[in-house]
Amino acid sequence: xxxxxxxxxxxxxxxxxxxxxxxxxxxxxxxxxxxxxxxxxxxxxxxxxxxxxxxxxxxxxxxxxxxxxxxxxxxxxxxxxxxxxxxxxxxxxxxxxxxxxxxxxxxxxxxxxxxxxxxxxxxxxxxxxxxxxxxxxxxxxxxxxxxxxxxxxxxxxxxxxxxxxxxxxxxxxxxxxxx
Numbered sequence: 001x002x003x004x005x006x007x008x009x010x011x012x013x014x015x016x017x018x019x020x021x022x023x024x025x026x027x028x029x030x031x032x033x034x035x036x037x038x039x040x041x042x043x044x045x046x047x048x049x050x051x052x053x054x055x056x057x058x059x060x061x062x063x064x065x066x067x068x069x070x071x072x073x074x075x076x077x078x079x080x081x082x083x084x085x086x087x088x089x090x091x092x093x094x095x096x097x098x099x100x101x102x103x104x105x106x107x108x109x110x111x112x113x114x115x116x117x118x119x120x121x122x123x124x125x126x127x128x129x130x131x132x133x134x135x136x137x138x139x140x141x142x143x144x145x146x147x148x149x150x151x152x153x154x155x156x157x158x159x160x161x162x163x164x165x166x167x168x169x170x171x172x173x174x175x176x177x178x179x
Contacts, residue, residue, distance in 0.1 A: 025048055026045050026147065026149070027139055028040050030131075030152065036126040038130070040076075040123070042081070042116070045147055046116070046147075047112050047114055048147050049112055059099070060138040064129040064130070069091070071089060071091040074087060074099075074122060075121065077119035080117065081116055084118070092125075092128060110146055116139075130151075134153040135150070
């Protein structure tokens, strides 16, 4: 009985920990499933620090190895929330992914407590070392922390799989009890 009580306690604590940290300051969710069409999706996360005019927006430590330098266009409607200015160019330098707007590479100001981004952007990163599922890092604007980025985690097992696993565990407990 103590084993079952301890297992339930551990599960509850794990769930509380996930609920506490999930999405608090994640500003961009990134899907790297198809490296030739990586998507960057805005979230409803809020900016951590007010950041003055500057460019670019840096996704720090995004790449898993030094990438050298590359610059290309990105498609979609990913924009800064407050003024709608689209991100149209991306650049990889070393391990950082940088996002630029097409209008003089100046993104204006981000304000603490407000939404940071809007929309979704798509880029071709097929030749570059991408982060794995669940990876996270900082988003910086003009050298100040705005929030974080996160690679979309791997899919969670289907509920039926979890139910079968739990049933198997209960059968083992019963078998031990019968001995």
